[in-house]
Amino acid sequence: MNNKNESLSSCARRVPTSGTMRMAVLAKELEVKGKKIIHLGIGEPNFHTPKKIIEAAYQAMNDGKTGYTTSRGILPLREKIAEVHMKDTAVDINPKENVILTPGAKASLFAAIVSILDPSDNMVVVSPYWPSYEGIAQFIGATTKSVQAHYDDFGFPSETIKEAIDKNTKILLINSPSNPTGVIYDLESLKFISDISTDNDLYIITDEIYKKIVFEGKYHQYLSVSKSLERTLVIDGFSKSHAMTGWRIGYTIGNKEIISAMNKIQQNVSTCVNTPTQYAALKAIELEEPTRKMVQEYKQRRDKAIELIEQCDNFSCRKPDGAFYLFIKYDADIESEDLVLKILQEAGVAVTAGSVFSVDEKYFRLSLASEMEDILEGLRRIDDLITKIK
Ligand code: PMP
Ligand code: GLU
Numbered sequence: 001m002n003n004k005n006e007s008l009s010s011c012a013r014r015v016p017t018s019g020t021m022r023m024a025v026l027a028k029e030l031e032v033k034g035k036k037i038i039h040l041g042i043g044e045p046n047f048h049t050p051k052k053i054i055e056a057a058y059q060a061m062n063d064g065k066t067g068y069t070t071s072r073g074i075l076p077l078r079e080k081i082a083e084v085h086m087k088d089t090a091v092d093i094n095p096k097e098n099v100i101l102t103p104g105a106k107a108s109l110f111a112a113i114v115s116i117l118d119p120s121d122n123m124v125v126v127s128p129y130w131p132s133y134e135g136i137a138q139f140i141g142a143t144t145k146s147v148q149a150h151y152d153d154f155g156f157p158s159e160t161i162k163e164a165i166d167k168n169t170k171i172l173l174i175n176s177p178s179n180p181t182g183v184i185y186d187l188e189s190l191k192f193i194s195d196i197s198t199d200n201d202l203y204i205i206t207d208e209i210y211k212k213i214v215f216e217g218k219y220h221q222y223l224s225v226s227k228s229l230e231r232t233l234v235i236d237g238f239s240k241s242h243a244m245t246g247w248r249i250g251y252t253i254g255n256k257e258i259i260s261a262m263n264k265i266q267q268n269v270s271t272c273v274n275t276p277t278q279y280a281a282l283k284a285i286e287l288e289e290p291t292r293k294m295v296q297e298y299k300q301r302r303d304k305a306i307e308l309i310e311q312c313d314n315f316s317c318r319k320p321d322g323a324f325y326l327f328i329k330y331d332a333d334i335e336s337e338d339l340v341l342k343i344l345q346e347a348g349v350a351v352t353a354g355s356v357f358s359v360d361e362k363y364f365r366l367s368l369a370s371e372m373e374d375i376l377e378g379l380r381r382i383d384d385l386i387t388k389i390k
Pocket of ligand 1: 105107207209236238239245249250
Protein backbone atom coordinates (compact mmCIF):
# COMPACT_ATOMS: atom_id res chain seq x y z
CA MET A 1 0.00 0.00 0.00
CA ASN A 2 3.05 2.31 -0.12
CA ASN A 3 2.52 3.25 -3.71
CA LYS A 4 -0.39 5.72 -3.66
CA ASN A 5 -1.80 4.39 -6.90
CA GLU A 6 -1.84 0.82 -5.63
CA SER A 7 -4.15 1.77 -2.78
CA LEU A 8 -6.80 2.80 -5.28
CA SER A 9 -9.46 0.43 -6.54
CA SER A 10 -9.09 -0.94 -10.05
CA CYS A 11 -12.16 1.11 -10.99
CA ALA A 12 -10.54 4.31 -9.79
CA ARG A 13 -7.30 3.47 -11.56
CA ARG A 14 -9.08 2.69 -14.81
CA VAL A 15 -11.27 5.77 -15.01
CA PRO A 16 -9.55 8.48 -17.09
CA THR A 17 -9.43 12.24 -16.56
CA SER A 18 -12.03 13.82 -18.86
CA GLY A 19 -10.23 15.31 -21.86
CA THR A 20 -12.77 18.12 -22.23
CA MET A 21 -12.46 19.11 -18.57
CA ARG A 22 -8.64 18.80 -18.49
CA MET A 23 -8.14 21.69 -20.89
CA ALA A 24 -10.54 23.87 -18.90
CA VAL A 25 -8.49 23.21 -15.75
CA LEU A 26 -5.19 24.09 -17.50
CA ALA A 27 -6.70 27.30 -18.86
CA LYS A 28 -8.00 28.29 -15.43
CA GLU A 29 -4.56 27.62 -13.87
CA LEU A 30 -2.94 30.01 -16.33
CA GLU A 31 -5.63 32.61 -15.63
CA VAL A 32 -4.93 32.40 -11.91
CA LYS A 33 -1.29 33.20 -12.75
CA GLY A 34 -2.50 36.35 -14.50
CA LYS A 35 -2.51 35.25 -18.16
CA LYS A 36 -5.49 36.40 -20.24
CA ILE A 37 -7.11 33.46 -21.99
CA ILE A 38 -9.64 33.33 -24.80
CA HIS A 39 -11.92 30.41 -23.92
CA LEU A 40 -12.89 28.34 -26.95
CA GLY A 41 -12.35 25.02 -25.21
CA ILE A 42 -15.16 23.73 -23.07
CA GLY A 43 -18.64 23.48 -24.59
CA GLU A 44 -20.59 25.74 -22.28
CA PRO A 45 -23.15 28.31 -23.52
CA ASN A 46 -21.95 31.87 -22.81
CA PHE A 47 -25.55 32.91 -22.18
CA HIS A 48 -27.28 33.44 -18.86
CA THR A 49 -30.04 31.02 -17.93
CA PRO A 50 -33.30 32.75 -18.98
CA LYS A 51 -34.78 34.81 -16.14
CA LYS A 52 -38.12 32.97 -16.06
CA ILE A 53 -36.26 29.74 -15.29
CA ILE A 54 -34.34 31.35 -12.44
CA GLU A 55 -37.58 32.80 -11.08
CA ALA A 56 -39.23 29.37 -11.17
CA ALA A 57 -36.42 27.92 -9.05
CA TYR A 58 -36.66 30.85 -6.61
CA GLN A 59 -40.42 30.42 -6.37
CA ALA A 60 -40.01 26.70 -5.68
CA MET A 61 -37.55 27.43 -2.85
CA ASN A 62 -39.88 30.06 -1.37
CA ASP A 63 -42.72 27.54 -1.55
CA GLY A 64 -40.67 25.17 0.59
CA LYS A 65 -39.72 22.79 -2.19
CA THR A 66 -36.31 22.21 -0.71
CA GLY A 67 -36.42 18.57 0.39
CA TYR A 68 -35.70 15.36 -1.52
CA THR A 69 -38.01 14.32 -4.32
CA THR A 70 -38.59 10.75 -5.47
CA SER A 71 -35.38 9.46 -7.03
CA ARG A 72 -36.91 9.34 -10.53
CA GLY A 73 -37.77 13.04 -10.20
CA ILE A 74 -40.97 15.07 -9.89
CA LEU A 75 -43.85 13.57 -11.84
CA PRO A 76 -45.04 16.82 -13.52
CA LEU A 77 -41.66 17.17 -15.24
CA ARG A 78 -41.53 13.50 -16.25
CA GLU A 79 -45.08 13.89 -17.61
CA LYS A 80 -44.10 16.95 -19.60
CA ILE A 81 -41.00 15.22 -21.00
CA ALA A 82 -43.12 12.21 -22.00
CA GLU A 83 -45.78 14.46 -23.57
CA VAL A 84 -43.27 16.43 -25.66
CA HIS A 85 -41.53 13.29 -26.93
CA MET A 86 -44.81 11.45 -27.61
CA LYS A 87 -45.95 14.39 -29.72
CA ASP A 88 -42.66 14.43 -31.67
CA THR A 89 -42.25 10.68 -32.15
CA ALA A 90 -45.74 9.13 -31.85
CA VAL A 91 -44.30 6.53 -29.45
CA ASP A 92 -46.17 5.74 -26.25
CA ILE A 93 -44.12 6.87 -23.21
CA ASN A 94 -45.24 6.16 -19.67
CA PRO A 95 -43.86 8.96 -17.46
CA LYS A 96 -43.92 6.71 -14.39
CA GLU A 97 -41.95 3.87 -15.96
CA ASN A 98 -40.03 5.14 -18.96
CA VAL A 99 -38.54 8.45 -17.71
CA ILE A 100 -35.89 9.31 -15.12
CA LEU A 101 -34.37 12.70 -14.27
CA THR A 102 -30.65 12.70 -13.44
CA PRO A 103 -28.05 15.31 -12.38
CA GLY A 104 -27.04 16.13 -15.97
CA ALA A 105 -27.11 14.07 -19.16
CA LYS A 106 -23.69 12.80 -18.07
CA ALA A 107 -25.26 11.10 -15.04
CA SER A 108 -27.92 9.62 -17.33
CA LEU A 109 -25.21 8.20 -19.59
CA PHE A 110 -23.32 6.82 -16.62
CA ALA A 111 -26.33 5.09 -15.06
CA ALA A 112 -27.54 3.77 -18.44
CA ILE A 113 -24.19 2.33 -19.52
CA VAL A 114 -23.47 0.87 -16.06
CA SER A 115 -26.95 -0.73 -16.12
CA ILE A 116 -26.21 -2.54 -19.38
CA LEU A 117 -22.51 -3.41 -19.67
CA ASP A 118 -20.56 -6.09 -17.82
CA PRO A 119 -16.75 -6.01 -17.94
CA SER A 120 -16.75 -8.68 -20.68
CA ASP A 121 -19.08 -6.61 -22.90
CA ASN A 122 -18.38 -3.92 -25.42
CA MET A 123 -20.03 -0.78 -26.72
CA VAL A 124 -19.67 0.44 -30.30
CA VAL A 125 -19.31 4.19 -30.93
CA VAL A 126 -18.57 6.24 -34.01
CA SER A 127 -15.42 8.35 -33.89
CA PRO A 128 -14.90 11.24 -33.49
CA TYR A 129 -16.80 10.86 -30.20
CA TRP A 130 -17.19 12.72 -26.92
CA PRO A 131 -14.71 11.24 -24.41
CA SER A 132 -16.99 10.47 -21.46
CA TYR A 133 -18.63 7.58 -23.35
CA GLU A 134 -15.35 5.73 -23.23
CA GLY A 135 -14.56 7.01 -19.73
CA ILE A 136 -17.75 5.39 -18.40
CA ALA A 137 -17.04 2.09 -20.18
CA GLN A 138 -13.50 2.16 -18.73
CA PHE A 139 -14.94 2.65 -15.25
CA ILE A 140 -16.82 -0.63 -15.68
CA GLY A 141 -13.83 -2.35 -17.26
CA ALA A 142 -15.78 -2.87 -20.51
CA THR A 143 -14.42 -2.20 -23.99
CA THR A 144 -15.25 0.64 -26.37
CA LYS A 145 -15.04 -0.29 -30.04
CA SER A 146 -14.63 2.71 -32.22
CA VAL A 147 -15.67 2.84 -35.87
CA GLN A 148 -14.42 5.78 -37.83
CA ALA A 149 -16.98 8.08 -39.50
CA HIS A 150 -16.38 9.05 -43.13
CA TYR A 151 -13.78 11.80 -42.93
CA ASP A 152 -15.21 13.74 -45.86
CA ASP A 153 -18.64 14.44 -44.34
CA PHE A 154 -18.48 12.65 -40.94
CA GLY A 155 -21.53 10.63 -42.05
CA PHE A 156 -22.58 7.40 -40.33
CA PRO A 157 -20.25 4.55 -41.41
CA SER A 158 -22.94 2.04 -42.37
CA GLU A 159 -20.53 -0.16 -44.35
CA THR A 160 -18.06 -0.75 -41.52
CA ILE A 161 -20.19 -0.65 -38.40
CA LYS A 162 -21.41 -4.25 -38.78
CA GLU A 163 -17.83 -5.54 -38.70
CA ALA A 164 -17.37 -4.07 -35.22
CA ILE A 165 -20.42 -5.77 -33.74
CA ASP A 166 -19.73 -9.14 -32.13
CA LYS A 167 -21.46 -11.41 -29.62
CA ASN A 168 -20.29 -9.25 -26.71
CA THR A 169 -21.62 -5.99 -28.14
CA LYS A 170 -24.51 -4.72 -26.03
CA ILE A 171 -24.73 -1.06 -27.01
CA LEU A 172 -24.41 1.04 -30.13
CA LEU A 173 -24.11 4.64 -28.96
CA ILE A 174 -24.98 7.47 -31.36
CA ASN A 175 -24.75 11.23 -30.92
CA SER A 176 -26.56 13.43 -33.43
CA PRO A 177 -26.02 16.39 -33.69
CA SER A 178 -22.50 15.30 -32.87
CA ASN A 179 -20.01 16.74 -30.45
CA PRO A 180 -17.45 17.50 -31.96
CA THR A 181 -18.36 17.37 -35.67
CA GLY A 182 -21.88 18.88 -35.69
CA VAL A 183 -23.02 16.20 -38.12
CA ILE A 184 -26.72 15.22 -38.10
CA TYR A 185 -27.69 11.71 -39.13
CA ASP A 186 -30.20 11.43 -41.97
CA LEU A 187 -33.30 9.24 -41.94
CA GLU A 188 -31.61 6.51 -43.93
CA SER A 189 -28.80 6.17 -41.37
CA LEU A 190 -31.29 6.08 -38.49
CA LYS A 191 -33.29 3.34 -40.21
CA PHE A 192 -30.09 1.40 -40.72
CA ILE A 193 -29.23 1.80 -37.02
CA SER A 194 -32.71 0.64 -36.00
CA ASP A 195 -32.35 -2.48 -38.17
CA ILE A 196 -28.93 -3.25 -36.67
CA SER A 197 -30.43 -2.92 -33.22
CA THR A 198 -33.18 -5.43 -33.99
CA ASP A 199 -30.95 -7.87 -35.87
CA ASN A 200 -28.26 -7.95 -33.17
CA ASP A 201 -30.42 -7.36 -30.10
CA LEU A 202 -28.49 -4.18 -29.22
CA TYR A 203 -29.48 -1.22 -27.11
CA ILE A 204 -29.21 2.04 -28.97
CA ILE A 205 -28.20 4.87 -26.67
CA THR A 206 -29.00 8.04 -28.55
CA ASP A 207 -27.39 11.12 -27.01
CA GLU A 208 -29.58 13.99 -28.23
CA ILE A 209 -28.31 16.75 -25.94
CA TYR A 210 -27.79 19.05 -28.97
CA LYS A 211 -31.07 18.26 -30.76
CA LYS A 212 -32.44 21.77 -30.29
CA ILE A 213 -29.28 23.30 -31.76
CA VAL A 214 -29.80 22.68 -35.46
CA PHE A 215 -28.80 25.14 -38.19
CA GLU A 216 -29.74 23.39 -41.39
CA GLY A 217 -31.80 20.48 -42.60
CA LYS A 218 -34.38 18.47 -40.72
CA TYR A 219 -33.48 16.79 -37.47
CA HIS A 220 -35.01 13.34 -36.97
CA GLN A 221 -35.21 11.88 -33.48
CA TYR A 222 -34.06 8.28 -33.39
CA LEU A 223 -37.20 7.25 -31.45
CA SER A 224 -39.39 8.46 -34.32
CA VAL A 225 -37.63 5.82 -36.44
CA SER A 226 -37.16 2.94 -33.96
CA LYS A 227 -40.80 3.45 -32.90
CA SER A 228 -40.19 1.48 -29.72
CA LEU A 229 -38.56 1.92 -26.34
CA GLU A 230 -37.67 -1.75 -26.06
CA ARG A 231 -34.04 -1.24 -27.15
CA THR A 232 -33.88 2.57 -27.16
CA LEU A 233 -32.51 4.95 -24.55
CA VAL A 234 -32.86 8.63 -25.36
CA ILE A 235 -30.47 10.86 -23.43
CA ASP A 236 -31.14 14.59 -23.22
CA GLY A 237 -31.06 17.51 -20.80
CA PHE A 238 -31.30 21.27 -20.37
CA SER A 239 -27.59 22.24 -20.20
CA LYS A 240 -27.27 23.23 -23.85
CA SER A 241 -30.85 24.05 -24.90
CA HIS A 242 -31.49 26.44 -21.99
CA ALA A 243 -27.97 27.44 -20.89
CA MET A 244 -28.30 25.46 -17.66
CA THR A 245 -24.94 23.67 -17.45
CA GLY A 246 -24.40 24.40 -13.76
CA TRP A 247 -27.90 23.46 -12.63
CA ARG A 248 -27.22 19.77 -13.37
CA ILE A 249 -30.31 18.23 -14.88
CA GLY A 250 -30.69 15.69 -17.64
CA TYR A 251 -32.97 12.77 -18.34
CA THR A 252 -33.33 9.38 -19.97
CA ILE A 253 -36.40 8.01 -21.74
CA GLY A 254 -36.25 4.29 -22.33
CA ASN A 255 -36.96 0.66 -21.65
CA LYS A 256 -38.64 0.39 -18.25
CA GLU A 257 -36.28 -2.31 -16.88
CA ILE A 258 -33.23 -0.20 -17.69
CA ILE A 259 -34.88 2.92 -16.26
CA SER A 260 -35.65 0.96 -13.11
CA ALA A 261 -32.00 -0.21 -12.84
CA MET A 262 -30.83 3.38 -13.35
CA ASN A 263 -33.19 4.44 -10.58
CA LYS A 264 -31.57 1.98 -8.14
CA ILE A 265 -28.15 3.43 -9.01
CA GLN A 266 -29.47 6.95 -8.47
CA GLN A 267 -31.02 5.99 -5.11
CA ASN A 268 -27.57 4.94 -3.94
CA VAL A 269 -25.54 7.75 -5.49
CA SER A 270 -27.31 11.12 -5.61
CA THR A 271 -30.88 10.39 -4.36
CA CYS A 272 -32.42 12.83 -6.84
CA VAL A 273 -31.73 15.93 -8.91
CA ASN A 274 -31.52 19.10 -6.82
CA THR A 275 -35.18 19.95 -6.16
CA PRO A 276 -35.36 23.65 -7.20
CA THR A 277 -33.54 22.68 -10.40
CA GLN A 278 -36.34 20.24 -11.25
CA TYR A 279 -38.91 23.07 -10.94
CA ALA A 280 -36.67 25.33 -13.02
CA ALA A 281 -36.61 22.67 -15.76
CA LEU A 282 -40.40 22.40 -15.59
CA LYS A 283 -40.47 26.06 -16.63
CA ALA A 284 -37.63 25.64 -19.15
CA ILE A 285 -39.42 22.91 -21.07
CA GLU A 286 -42.22 25.34 -22.02
CA LEU A 287 -39.82 28.04 -23.26
CA GLU A 288 -38.76 27.86 -26.89
CA GLU A 289 -37.87 31.46 -27.65
CA PRO A 290 -34.58 31.64 -25.64
CA THR A 291 -33.29 28.53 -27.44
CA ARG A 292 -34.29 29.95 -30.83
CA LYS A 293 -32.30 33.13 -30.08
CA MET A 294 -29.23 31.21 -28.95
CA VAL A 295 -29.32 29.03 -32.06
CA GLN A 296 -29.54 32.14 -34.26
CA GLU A 297 -26.47 33.57 -32.53
CA TYR A 298 -24.49 30.30 -32.83
CA LYS A 299 -25.34 30.19 -36.53
CA GLN A 300 -24.01 33.70 -37.09
CA ARG A 301 -20.82 32.80 -35.23
CA ARG A 302 -20.47 29.59 -37.24
CA ASP A 303 -20.88 31.42 -40.56
CA LYS A 304 -18.37 34.17 -39.73
CA ALA A 305 -15.84 31.68 -38.37
CA ILE A 306 -16.17 29.46 -41.45
CA GLU A 307 -15.70 32.54 -43.67
CA LEU A 308 -12.44 33.31 -41.85
CA ILE A 309 -11.29 29.67 -41.95
CA GLU A 310 -11.76 29.64 -45.71
CA GLN A 311 -9.31 32.54 -45.98
CA CYS A 312 -6.64 30.75 -43.91
CA ASP A 313 -4.19 28.37 -45.59
CA ASN A 314 -3.63 26.39 -42.40
CA PHE A 315 -7.23 25.25 -41.77
CA SER A 316 -10.18 23.49 -43.30
CA CYS A 317 -13.51 22.71 -41.65
CA ARG A 318 -16.75 21.03 -42.64
CA LYS A 319 -19.64 23.37 -41.85
CA PRO A 320 -21.49 21.84 -38.86
CA ASP A 321 -25.26 21.32 -39.25
CA GLY A 322 -25.88 21.46 -35.51
CA ALA A 323 -24.36 21.60 -31.97
CA PHE A 324 -21.93 24.47 -31.34
CA TYR A 325 -18.46 23.30 -32.29
CA LEU A 326 -16.10 23.56 -35.24
CA PHE A 327 -13.95 20.49 -35.77
CA ILE A 328 -11.02 22.02 -37.60
CA LYS A 329 -8.38 20.21 -39.63
CA TYR A 330 -4.99 21.91 -39.49
CA ASP A 331 -1.96 21.65 -41.66
CA ALA A 332 1.22 21.38 -39.55
CA ASP A 333 3.56 18.61 -38.49
CA ILE A 334 2.54 18.50 -34.82
CA GLU A 335 0.23 16.19 -32.87
CA SER A 336 -3.06 17.77 -31.77
CA GLU A 337 -2.30 17.27 -28.05
CA ASP A 338 1.00 19.20 -28.39
CA LEU A 339 -0.54 21.82 -30.64
CA VAL A 340 -3.33 22.76 -28.22
CA LEU A 341 -0.83 23.13 -25.37
CA LYS A 342 1.28 25.44 -27.52
CA ILE A 343 -1.83 27.38 -28.52
CA LEU A 344 -2.78 27.78 -24.87
CA GLN A 345 0.66 28.77 -23.64
CA GLU A 346 1.87 30.88 -26.57
CA ALA A 347 -1.33 32.28 -28.10
CA GLY A 348 -3.46 32.39 -24.93
CA VAL A 349 -6.34 30.49 -26.56
CA ALA A 350 -8.01 27.39 -25.11
CA VAL A 351 -9.23 24.82 -27.66
CA THR A 352 -9.57 21.03 -27.40
CA ALA A 353 -7.28 18.50 -29.12
CA GLY A 354 -8.74 16.18 -31.75
CA SER A 355 -7.14 13.28 -29.83
CA VAL A 356 -9.64 13.89 -26.98
CA PHE A 357 -12.32 12.71 -29.46
CA SER A 358 -10.25 9.64 -30.40
CA VAL A 359 -8.98 11.09 -33.64
CA ASP A 360 -5.34 10.58 -34.64
CA GLU A 361 -5.50 12.90 -37.64
CA LYS A 362 -4.69 16.59 -37.20
CA TYR A 363 -7.81 18.21 -35.77
CA PHE A 364 -8.75 20.51 -32.93
CA ARG A 365 -12.20 21.50 -31.67
CA LEU A 366 -13.25 25.11 -31.23
CA SER A 367 -16.38 25.94 -29.24
CA LEU A 368 -18.75 28.54 -30.71
CA ALA A 369 -20.23 29.14 -27.27
CA SER A 370 -18.11 32.30 -26.86
CA GLU A 371 -18.36 35.89 -28.09
CA MET A 372 -17.91 36.42 -31.83
CA GLU A 373 -14.85 38.66 -31.43
CA ASP A 374 -13.16 36.06 -29.22
CA ILE A 375 -13.83 33.32 -31.79
CA LEU A 376 -12.39 35.38 -34.65
CA GLU A 377 -9.41 36.67 -32.63
CA GLY A 378 -8.73 33.13 -31.38
CA LEU A 379 -8.75 31.75 -34.93
CA ARG A 380 -6.37 34.50 -36.14
CA ARG A 381 -3.95 33.79 -33.30
CA ILE A 382 -4.00 30.04 -33.97
CA ASP A 383 -3.46 30.61 -37.68
CA ASP A 384 -0.44 32.88 -36.95
CA LEU A 385 1.01 30.33 -34.55
CA ILE A 386 0.67 27.47 -37.04
CA THR A 387 2.32 29.58 -39.75
CA LYS A 388 5.24 30.19 -37.35
CA ILE A 389 5.75 26.51 -36.43
CA LYS A 390 5.28 25.10 -39.93
N1 PMP B 1 -23.36 14.49 -24.17
C1 PMP B 1 -22.59 15.30 -24.91
C2 PMP B 1 -22.31 14.95 -26.32
C3 PMP B 1 -22.05 16.47 -24.36
O1 PMP B 1 -21.30 17.28 -25.09
C4 PMP B 1 -22.29 16.75 -22.99
C5 PMP B 1 -21.62 17.95 -22.36
N2 PMP B 1 -22.50 18.87 -21.99
C6 PMP B 1 -23.11 15.88 -22.27
C7 PMP B 1 -23.61 14.75 -22.88
C8 PMP B 1 -23.41 16.08 -20.81
O2 PMP B 1 -24.19 17.22 -20.56
P1 PMP B 1 -24.74 17.57 -19.10
O3 PMP B 1 -24.23 16.56 -18.17
O4 PMP B 1 -24.27 18.95 -18.80
O5 PMP B 1 -26.25 17.52 -19.23
N1 GLU C 1 -19.78 18.71 -23.13
C1 GLU C 1 -18.91 19.84 -23.00
C2 GLU C 1 -17.69 19.65 -23.86
O1 GLU C 1 -17.63 18.73 -24.64
C3 GLU C 1 -18.61 20.12 -21.55
C4 GLU C 1 -17.55 19.26 -20.94
C5 GLU C 1 -18.05 17.93 -20.48
O2 GLU C 1 -19.20 17.84 -20.08
O3 GLU C 1 -17.26 17.00 -20.56
O4 GLU C 1 -16.83 20.47 -23.80
